[in-house]
């Protein structure tokens with residue numbers, strides 16, 4: 001999966017890494033920044049997605065599609081596809097450009113909409129990466145966990161970088177009898193939950 005990343009994917013990843021770094025340096029307003037995961041988190045979620053049980057692979061919060069490219073590698077390696085949800089039109093436009101240029105449209109389905117409007121349609125979920133606005137984490141968690149298959153994985157980003165904002169949701173997950181959960185200190189802190 002990581003040893004033979006297609007050139008088209010690598011090139012687009014590098015472009016997005018540069019835009020993300022410029023965004024952070026320039027002090028651009030928060031909602032306009034890409035705010036994407038670092039590469040080690042990309043690898044981490046790809047490994048978990050590739051190892052996840054059957055069921056759909058979903059992502060909540062696409063931005064320009066950087067984390068989606070890592071998940072697309074997992075899908076290519078395992079013969080699966082993924083659906084990613086993005087609420088903001090300018091971000092969805094960039095993501096579409098990403099998926100075209102990286103040539104991953106065969107494995108990625110982009111839904112330009114609020115995930116919470118679609119949560120009833122998602123069916124059985126094998127893997128979910130949650131990386132949206134922190135205000136909707138708890139609602140997303142409550143919508144996704146019942147849909148996870150046994151052994152299904154939910155990973156939520158920013159568990160350490162936004163620990164204070166996310167504390168109610170983190171407390172809920174860590175004490176939730178439906179899942180086994182822990183926070184892994186890589187990248188911005190990843191909450192990993194496995195459905196019991």
Ligand SMILES: C[S@@+](CC[C@H](N)C(=O)[O-])C[C@H]1O[C@@H](n2cnc3c(N)ncnc32)[C@H](O)[C@@H]1O
Nearest residue numbers: 036037061063066067086087114115131132133
């Ligand atoms: C931190 S960024 C995602 C970064 C991306 N996962 C990556 O690593 O490349 C969060 C994104 O979630 C989107 N978002 C926020 N709330 C959402 C919702 N309810 N449904 C879908 N997307 C949402 C925001 O517009 C923003 O683009």
